[in-house]
Amino acid sequence: MSFFLWVLALLLQGDKEKDLPPAIAISGVATQEPVVALTFDACATTKQANGFDRKVFEILEHEHIPVTIYFTGTWAEKHPSAIREIASTDWVEVGNHSYSHSRLTLLRPDRLRAQIHYTNRILERTLGRAPLSVRPPAGAWNQDVVRAANSEGMPLVLWSVVSGDAGGHVPAERIDRVVLEQAKPGSIIIFHINGRAPFTKKALPDIIAGLRAKGFRFVTVSQLLHLPDAVPIKAKPSRLGYAKLKSRQPKGADDGAPAPVERPPGEMPSPPTSPAPAGGPIENSPG
Numbered sequence: 001m002s003f004f005l006w007v008l009a010l011l012l013q014g015d016k017e018k019d020l021p022p023a024i025a026i027s028g029v030a031t032q033e034p035v036v037a038l039t040f041d042a043c044a045t046t047k048q049a050n051g052f053d054r055k056v057f058e059i060l061e062h063e064h065i066p067v068t069i070y071f072t073g074t075w076a077e078k079h080p081s082a083i084r085e086i087a088s089t090d091w092v093e094v095g096n097h098s099y100s101h102s103r104l105t106l107l108r109p110d111r112l113r114a115q116i117h118y119t120n121r122i123l124e125r126t127l128g129r130a131p132l133s134v135r136p137p138a139g140a141w142n143q144d145v146v147r148a149a150n151s152e153g154m155p156l157v158l159w160s161v162v163s164g165d166a167g168g169h170v171p172a173e174r175i176d177r178v179v180l181e182q183a184k185p186g187s188i189i190i191f192h193i194n195g196r197a198p199f200t201k202k203a204l205p206d207i208i209a210g211l212r213a214k215g216f217r218f219v220t221v222s223q224l225l226h227l228p229d230a231v232p233i234k235a236k237p238s239r240l241g242y243a244k245l246k247s248r249q250p251k252g253a254d255d256g257a258p259a260p261v262e263r264p265p266g267e268m269p270s271p272p273t274s275p276a277p278a279g280g281p282i283e284n285s286p287g
């Protein structure tokens, strides 16, 4: 190959790489822009449909805040009327939260890819738009999960601020305080909209007002990742997600959740022996 062709190939390769999702699990970005991404998980398993927090949806709609909602395929299948309503909005970015809320780190490679691929098809069909990122259930991820998301052209996205809304263990005032204290430019903040986070609707208006008072604007996850100066921040690897981290780092911002119902094989249930830690739970069972 001539030197010219070699340089050309290198340049083209560089351009191509710019469009590829980062080969890491992203917890947030470093940026100078005063923006944060509010994200809401709509978790359900094949056995547990969970619900839809209409009030949360109405608050966001009324404020016209761009948000990213991570749906499991099962949630989309079990809430057709909510899905139709969400499909008619222009402020919801769609994310993929797997099909059945399994811990993706424990699946065979073909099952792992199917969880992402099949859910993409369901969400495209029911919501009329393609999911733009993947959020692994319980935050359980390893490099195989990153690769599986990347193979669909999608980044793997976790979070940097845990609202602690899931399960109702953390009162609204503390959810407000944690989010307002911890939010910084480039933060990805996790909430839930699946009917298992009773205080989100109470906390949300003050969070929105408080973040605006601090000068923050709201963007979707893909808008955050595409900011001109955004540098993705790598999330801490976590093979089993919050259940495993609970005992190890009870005060961390991205851990400390109640034991999930959906357990990896061989892991013994261990009920919490102390009140919810300051960070609060990430996701209630089944997340």
Ligand SMILES: [Zn+2]
Residues within 6 Å of the ligand: 041, 042, 043, 097, 101, 137, 138, 283, 286, 287
């Ligand atoms: Zn979840």
